[in-house]
Amino acid sequence: MRQYQFASFGLDQLKITESEPPAPGPGEVAIDVRAFSLNYRDLLVVKGLYNPRLALPAVPVSDGAGVVASVGKGVTDVREGDRVMTQFVADWTDGPFEARHAGSTLGTPGPGLAAERVVLPERAVVPMPDGYDFAQASTFPIAxxxxxxxxxxxxxxxxxxxxxxxxxxxxxxxxxxxxxxxxxxxxxxxxxxxxxxxxxxxxxxxxxxxxxxxxxxxxxxxxxxxxxxxxxxxxxxxxxxxxxxxxxxxxxxxxxxxxxxxxxxxxxxxxxxxxxxxxxxVLVDSRAHFEELSAFLAEHSIEPVIDRKFRFDELPAALQHLESGGHFGKIVVEI
CATH class of the missing domain: 3.40.50.720 (NAD(P)-binding Rossmann-like Domain)
Structure with a gap:
């Protein structure tokens, strides 16, 4: 499978690498990523401005949507073929925010979504609301x-x-x-x-x-x-x-x-x-509130505004477009 990695900081350091598709362990879900959207955080991460001490190499991008490819032992809430979105603060399922939750964010230090397949904890995926495609759903988890x-x-x-x-x-x-x-x-x-x-x-x-x-x-x-x-x-x-x-x-x-x-x-x-x-x-929100939002979006037929879509091999250009500030709404990369 293909994924983006950077071994040192800078947009010019983003490289597509090949690796074996990861398999889910107990309590985990493997997702075939179909689309991911960009946030300013992703730009800061790649440029080394978010966490200069980040362990490298790393896979960037913090939210996305896709299809469950397989599930590990003990997974009960989703199954193969389900259409899902990612929960950015993976360990924050409900209740008040705790300091430990910050260490579970996707797109560093947790797994990045700039990959054809990613393995996440079951608690880090949320069913997509009906009526939305993957590009649209990829804009919901953070923004x-x-x-x-x-x-x-x-x-x-x-x-x-x-x-x-x-x-x-x-x-x-x-x-x-x-x-x-x-x-x-x-x-x-x-x-x-x-x-x-x-x-x-x-x-x-x-x-x-x-x-x-x-x-x-x-x-x-x-x-x-x-x-x-x-x-x-x-x-x-x-x-x-x-x-x-x-x-x-x-x-x-x-x-x-x-x-x-x-x-x-x-x-x-x-x-x-x-x-x-x-x-x-405000560091996004809990999975419980994400589920509330998902229902609200579907009930009110709120259509996300996507400024522009890029191909997977155009991620550096997509980040440059984000950096320019010329966008209106969200920037999405489709796989």
């Missing part, structure tokens, strides 16, 4: 579930409340779709008027071009009648944190999940204190 975690698990957003999401990558686009299906009102930011128009065609109530409106927190307050957003999907990181807090309603929640603008720097904490805000770090 959709992260948006769900901010809006529902942590934010508990209610009908008529305001959600604010930053940018037009996979998480933000899912946040628009999910928030609207939940009855909320949505504001989205971008540097592109064309992307804002596309987001509004998906249901976003307002779009703010942050190049034209550097103090976009004031625009959010104006749109919401001075209230601010009840839930903020903070995808950008340190450079936008202060502005996000200023744009948040008193008692509101900011779900921090990305760091494309950096992970450290100066932040004004006055809005945090004076408005009694909650700032929550």
């Amino acid at each position: 959709a579930l992260t948006a769900w975690s901010v809006l529902v698990t942590e934010g508990k957003i209610q009908e008529g409340q305001w959600a604010l999401t930053l940018g037009t990558g996979g998480v933000s686009v899912f946040a628009v779709q999910l928030a609207k299906a939940l009855g909320a009102k949505v504001i989205i930011t971008s540097s592109s008027d064309d992307k804002l128009a596309r987001a509004q065609s998906l249901g976003a109530d307002h779009g703010i071009n942050y190049n034209d409106n550097p103090r976009w927190d004031k625009a959010v307050l104006e749109i919401t009648g001075g209230r601010g957003a009840d839930v903020v999907v903070e995808t950008a990181g340190i450079a936008t944190m202060t502005t996000s807090m200023k744009a948040t309603a008193a008692g509101g929640l900011i779900g921090v999940l990305g760091g494309v603008t950096g992970l450290s720097g100066e932040v004004q904490i006055a809005p945090l204190v004076m408005k009694r805000l909650r700032v929550v770090g």
Whole structure:
């Protein structure tokens, strides 16, 4: 079988290698991967910016979808031929997050999905919802579930409340779709008027071009009648944190999940204190919440937005497209 490995860091170090297909052991499932989607984390992993001490060689990519090829002894929840998605935090099945769960993430330190076949623990696979193909389902495990975690698990957003999401990558686009299906009102930011128009065609109530409106927190307050957003999907990181807090309603929640603008720097904490805000770090979510999301997606016929599809041998180009920031929604690689 074919798989991608990198023995040293850098996109130019990604190489297709050949190996014998792995066989599942007790409690494990072998999956023939049919599609995987890319997340910013995957780019950071390959470039050595996510974990510079990562044991190499490694197989990248954190989520995907495929068909169960075989199962090991003791597996009861899935069987050969089932269509499944991966659970990114493999050991987080339910309940509160624990420190040990971070060591079970797929795409390092756990198995990577950039392979024709992968073996995972049974608990790390979730049945695909009806009505979706593999490319679509591959976008759900991280991007959709992260948006769900901010809006529902942590934010508990209610009908008529305001959600604010930053940018037009996979998480933000899912946040628009999910928030609207939940009855909320949505504001989205971008540097592109064309992307804002596309987001509004998906249901976003307002779009703010942050190049034209550097103090976009004031625009959010104006749109919401001075209230601010009840839930903020903070995808950008340190450079936008202060502005996000200023744009948040008193008692509101900011779900921090990305760091494309950096992970450290100066932040004004006055809005945090004076408005009694909650700032929550979001590392995707549990398998139990993924199952809830899967049912919700099917019930509301939410169709993921796929910016572009690449062939398996085009993974480096797909990661370069992700790095360019020109995408809207998700980037998928099909096998």
